Amino acid sequence: MRFLTMLICVTACLAACGQAKADPAPVMVEVAPGIELTARLHAPQGAAAAPAVVLFPGSQGSRNLSGLAEHLASQGIVALDLSKRGVDGSGGHWRDESIERLADDALAAVAFLQGVEGVDPARVGVIGHSQGGWVAQLAAARSDSVAFIVMLAGPTQTVRDQILTDERLHLTGWGVPAAAVEERMEMFGMLMEAALTNPAVCTPSGGHYLCGLFMYDPAEALAGVNVPVLALYGENDPMTPPAENEAALVESLAHLEPGMVTTRTFSEANHVFWTSRTGLRDEYGDLEPVYVPGFLDQISSWINQRESGTAQ
Numbered sequence: 001m002r003f004l005t006m007l008i009c010v011t012a013c014l015a016a017c018g019q020a021k022a023d024p025a026p027v028m029v030e031v032a033p034g035i036e037l038t039a040r041l042h043a044p045q046g047a048a049a050a051p052a053v054v055l056f057p058g059s060q061g062s063r064n065l066s067g068l069a070e071h072l073a074s075q076g077i078v079a080l081d082l083s084k085r086g087v088d089g090s091g092g093h094w095r096d097e098s099i100e101r102l103a104d105d106a107l108a109a110v111a112f113l114q115g116v117e118g119v120d121p122a123r124v125g126v127i128g129h130s131q132g133g134w135v136a137q138l139a140a141a142r143s144d145s146v147a148f149i150v151m152l153a154g155p156t157q158t159v160r161d162q163i164l165t166d167e168r169l170h171l172t173g174w175g176v177p178a179a180a181v182e183e184r185m186e187m188f189g190m191l192m193e194a195a196l197t198n199p200a201v202c203t204p205s206g207g208h209y210l211c212g213l214f215m216y217d218p219a220e221a222l223a224g225v226n227v228p229v230l231a232l233y234g235e236n237d238p239m240t241p242p243a244e245n246e247a248a249l250v251e252s253l254a255h256l257e258p259g260m261v262t263t264r265t266f267s268e269a270n271h272v273f274w275t276s277r278t279g280l281r282d283e284y285g286d287l288e289p290v291y292v293p294g295f296l297d298q299i300s301s302w303i304n305q306r307e308s309g310t311a312q
Helices: 002-018 066-074 099-114 131-142 159-173 178-196 219-223 242-252 281-286 295-307
Strands: 026-032 035-042 050-056 078-082 119-129 149-152 229-234 261-266
Touching: 026 078, 026 099, 035 066, 035 099, 050 066, 050 099, 050 131, 050 295, 066 078, 066 295, 078 099, 099 119, 099 131, 119 131, 119 295, 131 149, 131 219, 149 295, 159 178, 219 242, 229 242, 229 295, 242 261, 261 295
Parallel strands: 050 078, 050 119, 119 149, 149 229, 229 261
Antiparallel strands: 026 035, 035 078
16 A cells, blocks of 8 residues: 555654754653553753653654654653654564554553653643554543643544545645546545455454554544644645644534644645655655754744643
């Protein structure tokens, strides 16, 4: 599937954003009996009653938000850059994941941060990129310990619909005629659904990693979110395009008080918030792996405002 190629590209490309400094020594976070995840704890010097965040990565196994973690620490925010199961010495394996279990892992990391010296336990949130956006939503819906969430290209579509949206926008962006796009999408959707709902492919003991994710619908989780939300999108993002996600997010969170939901779309940004021409996966190798202007500052300033209860 082309979608899977894009996921591999994104996770590899994101890792390049965190090149400025060496990572701090790893810490281990217990998420289940006998299962620990490796994480990197980025903390400001002399932190006292500081806000803190768990950085939850997107699809597949890469720990890919270290550049963001370093920036947050420079702005007085403690950041726990969490690896998935089976990555960087972590127990288990990310191929066995479900959104529900990933949310449990995120909540275990929140509890870990609440016990870190210098962290204000009432101001611990979750930042999720891409698939991590679904994780952040569900973690906040499941536990009062999550004080806020930040979604970076975080979907409000179902997993199935996000895959189809990404495929359609790539075909269109590559200049495939509209009639041919529709024909290919019909076939792609049928084949994908047949494969990822087939017990012969998706067995309890293995199968494609999307098997445990494919049927996930975030509607119930979004209805249960009762904390401030920052949602950032890229104008050129075919995987989580603003047109298909931003308005739906605002509608899904209409039960929140005014000012609790902040959204922003960055001009020319792709799925990983680099300046791009088209946002399509075939141009990633030609792009400079640097976040678009204002991206990092938007996140850190919004988190630091949680102390005063304001949002911009």
